Amino acid sequence: MTGATLFQWALASLPEIIVITGACILLILGQLVRKGQEDLLVWASVAVVLIAALATFMLAGEVRPAYSGMFIADRFAVFFKFVFYLATVLTFLLSRKYADIEGIGSSEYYVMLLFALSGMMIMASATDLLSIYVGLELMVLCTYVLTGFLRHERRSNEAALKYVILGAVSTAIFLYGVSLVYGLTGTTQLDAMAAAVSGDPLDPGLLLAVVFIVAGLVFKVGAVPFHMWLPDVYEGAPTTITAFMSVGPKAAGFAVILRVFLNPLVAASDVWIIVAVIAVVTLALGSFVALVQDNFKRLLAYSSIAHAGFATFGVVAGGQDGVASVMLYLLIYAFMNLGIFSAVIMMRNGDFSGEVIEDYAGFAKSHPGLGLLMLLYLFSLAGIPPTAGFFAKFYVLVALVEQGFVFLAVIAVLLSAVAAYFYIRIVMVIYMREPERAFEPALTPLVRATLACTAAGTIGIGLFPGWFLRLAQQSAFGG
Amino acid sequence: MTVPLLSLIIFLPAAGAAVLMFLRSDDAVRWTALGFTVVDFALTIAMLAGFDTTTHEMQFTETRAWVPAMGITYALGVDGISALFVFLTALLGWICVLASWVAIDRKVKEFMVALLSMQALMLGVFCALDLFLFYVCWEAMLIPMYLIIGVWGGDGRVYAAFKFFLYTLAGSLLFLVGVIVLYFHGGETFDILALTAQDLPFRVQSWLFFAFLIAFAVKVPMVPVHTWLPDAHVQAPTAGSIILAGVLLKMGAYGFLRFSLPMLPEASVYYSTLMLALSALAIVYGGFLALAQDDLKKLVAYSSISHMGFVTMGIFSLNLRGLEGGILQMFNHGVTTGALFLFVGVIYERTHTRSIANYGGLMKVAPVYTGFLALFTLSSMALPGTNSFVGELLVLSGGFAANMAVGTAAVLGALLGAAYLLGMYRKVALGPASVGERYEIRDVNAREMAAILPLAVFVLWVGLYPKPFLNVIDASVKHLLTEVHGHRSGQ
Numbered sequence: 001m002t003g004a005t006l007f008q009w010a011l012a013s014l015p016e017i018i019v020i021t022g023a024c025i026l027l028i029l030g031q032l033v034r035k036g037q038e039d040l041l042v043w044a045s046v047a048v049v050l051i052a053a054l055a056t057f058m059l060a061g062e063v064r065p066a067y068s069g070m071f072i073a074d075r076f077a078v079f080f081k082f083v084f085y086l087a088t089v090l091t092f093l094l095s096r097k098y099a100d101i102e103g104i105g106s107s108e109y110y111v112m113l114l115f116a117l118s119g120m121m122i123m124a125s126a127t128d129l130l131s132i133y134v135g136l137e138l139m140v141l142c143t144y145v146l147t148g149f150l151r152h153e154r155r156s157n158e159a160a161l162k163y164v165i166l167g168a169v170s171t172a173i174f175l176y177g178v179s180l181v182y183g184l185t186g187t188t189q190l191d192a193m194a195a196a197v198s199g200d201p202l203d204p205g206l207l208l209a210v211v212f213i214v215a216g217l218v219f220k221v222g223a224v225p226f227h228m229w230l231p232d233v234y235e236g237a238p239t240t241i242t243a244f245m246s247v248g249p250k251a252a253g254f255a256v257i258l259r260v261f262l263n264p265l266v267a268a269s270d271v272w273i274i275v276a277v278i279a280v281v282t283l284a285l286g287s288f289v290a291l292v293q294d295n296f297k298r299l300l301a302y303s304s305i306a307h308a309g310f311a312t313f314g315v316v317a318g319g320q321d322g323v324a325s326v327m328l329y330l331l332i333y334a335f336m337n338l339g340i341f342s343a344v345i346m347m348r349n350g351d352f353s354g355e356v357i358e359d360y361a362g363f364a365k366s367h368p369g370l371g372l373l374m375l376l377y378l379f380s381l382a383g384i385p386p387t388a389g390f391f392a393k394f395y396v397l398v399a400l401v402e403q404g405f406v407f408l409a410v411i412a413v414l415l416s417a418v419a420a421y422f423y424i425r426i427v428m429v430i431y432m433r434e435p436e437r438a439f440e441p442a443l444t445p446l447v448r449a450t451l452a453c454t455a456a457g458t459i460g461i462g463l464f465p466g467w468f469l470r471l472a473q474q475s476a477f478g479g
Numbered sequence: 480m481t482v483p484l485l486s487l488i489i490f491l492p493a494a495g496a497a498v499l500m501f502l503r504s505d506d507a508v509r510w511t512a513l514g515f516t517v518v519d520f521a522l523t524i525a526m527l528a529g530f531d532t533t534t535h536e537m538q539f540t541e542t543r544a545w546v547p548a549m550g551i552t553y554a555l556g557v558d559g560i561s562a563l564f565v566f567l568t569a570l571l572g573w574i575c576v577l578a579s580w581v582a583i584d585r586k587v588k589e590f591m592v593a594l595l596s597m598q599a600l601m602l603g604v605f606c607a608l609d610l611f612l613f614y615v616c617w618e619a620m621l622i623p624m625y626l627i628i629g630v631w632g633g634d635g636r637v638y639a640a641f642k643f644f645l646y647t648l649a650g651s652l653l654f655l656v657g658v659i660v661l662y663f664h665g666g667e668t669f670d671i672l673a674l675t676a677q678d679l680p681f682r683v684q685s686w687l688f689f690a691f692l693i694a695f696a697v698k699v700p701m702v703p704v705h706t707w708l709p710d711a712h713v714q715a716p717t718a719g720s721i722i723l724a725g726v727l728l729k730m731g732a733y734g735f736l737r738f739s740l741p742m743l744p745e746a747s748v749y750y751s752t753l754m755l756a757l758s759a760l761a762i763v764y765g766g767f768l769a770l771a772q773d774d775l776k777k778l779v780a781y782s783s784i785s786h787m788g789f790v791t792m793g794i795f796s797l798n799l800r801g802l803e804g805g806i807l808q809m810f811n812h813g814v815t816t817g818a819l820f821l822f823v824g825v826i827y828e829r830t831h832t833r834s835i836a837n838y839g840g841l842m843k844v845a846p847v848y849t850g851f852l853a854l855f856t857l858s859s860m861a862l863p864g865t866n867s868f869v870g871e872l873l874v875l876s877g878g879f880a881a882n883m884a885v886g887t888a889a890v891l892g893a894l895l896g897a898a899y900l901l902g903m904y905r906k907v908a909l910g911p912a913s914v915g916e917r918y919e920i921r922d923v924n925a926r927e928m929a930a931i932l933p934l935a936v937f938v939l940w941v942g943l944y945p946k947p948f949l950n951v952i953d954a955s956v957k958h959l960l961t962e963v964h965g966h967r968s969g970q
Contacts, residue, residue, distance in 0.1 A: 414653075
């Protein structure tokens with residue numbers, strides 16, 4: 001290995017290096033920051049992410065493989081990294097006031113988020129089962145801790161414990177799949193794996209391995225049958241972390257799933273049938289169970305299961321449009337879901353939790369502007385035009401029909417009509433009920449900025465999807 | 480460069496909604512909303528004045544790229560059929576503002592914003608020449624309409640709004656899948672005219688026909704997917720009912736005219752008997768239901784189901800008279816039933832009851848009101864000299880030519896119409912003036928008159944001299960017929 005190669009490798013992973021170095025510096029800085037100066041931590045964390053984003057943007061021009069086939073910096077990874085940056089920065093902005101109220105204003109909170117971010121970035125760039133594993137574990141270990149961050153709350157502790165145990169099981173399943181692949185093909189690299197099996201009829205052992213790997217990944221995106229942890233963890237975790245987890249790690253999970261599925265290994269096998277079943281069951285379960293939820297965070301947890309199901313339909317479709325549809329879906333989902341979570345987070349003020357849907361009765365009466373914003377996010381989540389959520393679903397359906405899966409498209413739209421019901425139910429509570437008590441949302445400038453950004457994304461992509469669509473299409477096969 | 484007239488017509492109400500957001504006083508909101516809708520109406524008159532009735536080609540067309548990666552464009556244009564409905568929508572637009580002048584007394588600003596956005600989207604539906612644009616407008620209408628019913632409606636408004644939303648959403652989503660299938664079968668384009676020119680295999684046409692049918696049948700609404708309509712109508716505020724009856728129900732029929740017939744001609748011909756039977760069922764069943772109602776609004780709502788049956792019957796008779804009658808009847812139903820809902824609203828504001836049993840002898844206390852009510856009641860039952868007579872006669876002659884049994888059933892439905900409408904009028908207007916003892920009733924005021932008079936003018940104008948209206952649609956309908964039958968004979 002020469003110095004030049006080493007430099008090339010470092011250059012390819014520069015954004016990751018920036019984030020990890022930044023996190024380490026923040027860890028030290030956090031010990032020096034006095035009480036009342038926590039703002040500094042937020043801005044330093046945001047700065048780290050912005051520098052990483054700048055580096056990503058500068059390096060996006062060409063494809064850079066690195067670390068002997070373990071890692072690649074291509075447009076596919078760049079697209080996902082920007083989704084992660086978006087999720088992380090908005091989480092930082094939302095966290096400041098919330099952390100004060102919950103009394104979790106320590107610097108580790110921000111450091112953990114940055115490490116989780118770096119894990120997700122590695123996942124998006126990984127081209128080897130082992131580097132996928134490294135990124136995955138880095139990400140989930142941080143989210144385990146963040147889930148249990150409300151130490152004095154039993155719900156939070158329970159959620160973290162549940163998450164750790166189930167997460168470990170899923171990791172074990174994933175690793176078992178990896179070891180099978182290695183045993184059968186002698187490699188863990190996605191490309192080499194494909195070369196090893198091309199031409200021959202597929203080894204059933206290899207199919208089993210793929211199923212194990214898919215199972216491990218499916219856990220991370222919260223798809224059926226590995227979704228059981230999700231509602232409890234979402235409910236127990238600090239709301240800011242729930243918002244983050246519903247967008248960032250989920251997108252990271254999909255990045256890996258797409259990377260594995262881009263691979264001819266899977267394209268050649270009939271794994272899509274498994275994935276189609278997962279998609280249908282996930283969407284159905286998420287939609288139907290959400291109907292009976294009274295807790296807003298739990299409802300959003302099931303909504304996030306349903307959305308994972310819908311995005312999985314894009315994976316089933318495959319091909320360039322299928323992959324691009326999932327990517328666009330995740331980007332749009334990041335905007336609208338962080339938007340609705342901002343609304344939930346801003347309700348947390350004093351002794352008021354804003355977690356029960358009934359808390360929002362008559363909200364539009366006392367706060368017409370905020371009510372309208374929630375209406376926008378909820379209709380977008382339900383997939384009603386002209387919001388971005390409609391275009392996300394529309395493009396997934398286009399990809400499905402293009403591949404001839406008209407029947408699956410019909411199932412998907414029927415189930416999303418069910419899902420629309422519970423979003424509209426919240427709109428009903430907000431607009432059509434009389435307020436029961438007065439409440440003052442914790443509207444700091446940072447929360448306002450988050451709401452404005454997510455609203456702009458939700459309505460902007462809805463009205464002018466052209467540019468984002470082309471971006472997703474170009475990034476889909478960027479490598 | 481020419482003036483983008485259709486864009487102006489669509490975006491003027493939207494701009495009005497944006498302006499309203501910044502106003503503070505309720506009166507300023509009302510007057511501004513009225514101003515924007517009246518100017519919009521004037522623009523549609525200008526459009527009709529410049530409309531060339533000799534051609535079936537799309538006019539006032541505009542095209543701009545929107546999502547080039549998928550061939551989605553912002554394309555607008557009107558032919559005779561859509562021009563008529565653009566005009567009707569703008570006409571009912573300012574009448575709705577007048578109808579909610581005092582009826583809406585809380586959150587006036589929000590209501591008017593919803594009303595104006597609704598108008599912009601409805602105009603978008605009728606002008607769209609791109610399927611994607613059409614679908615976006617078609618579906619986005621759910622948001623303001625859901626709020627109009629759910630926030631400003633009667634006691635059961637939440638249930639009614641839910642039902643309306645879910646029925647139409649479920650229908651539309653299947654339509655969306657149909658649209659996407661059409662996109663791939665029609666050469667990856669959303670251009671409505673290009674898709675119309677495609678020859679699709681019969682099997683594909685059949686599937687698409689039923690996917691579209693579900694969406695359009697819910698909107699029309701046809702029996703058996705009509706049950707959301709009485710709920711929505713009864714609970715909606717007056718302006719909401721006028722929009723629902725006047726324009727929203729037309730969207731389904733318009734869908735048949737714009738998509739099912741020209742794009743799926745063989746399937747339309749093949750399944751026309753089924754559609755005629757469903758129409759006859761709607762006419763008779765809706766009539767019987769209306770006969771049994773005591774609630775004024777419910778009665779008009781069920782009569783709408785019956786009347787829309789005439790419309791679909793005219794369309795699927797697939798001959799010139801039937802089609803022209805069906806389209807004219809759509810316009811007539813918008814005017815007449817819109818007016819009837821307006822009348823129910825006017826009297827409801829005074830008495831706060833809609834039960835027919837509570838009325839009686841209204842003629843003595845409100846002679847002008849009952850006089851005009853008589854005109855619209857007679858129009859609704861298609862008395863000669865009124866607008867519906869012309870439409871219904873055309874539909875019936877078209878229906879008889881297509882299928883004798885269905886035509887006979889429709890005549891029975893027309894008889895039923897006379898029964899429930901005359902019964903309603905007798906109970907409400909005639910007899911001893913018991914209603915005057917119970918409620919303090921003033922006759923119509925100038926504002927209400929301003930809303931009623933133009934509708935009355937159209938009732939008589941179309942009734943006595945329908946030629947200008949038939950002229951507008953004539954060329955387009957003839958072209959539509961050659962598309963439907965031409966494809967078939969060309970095989």
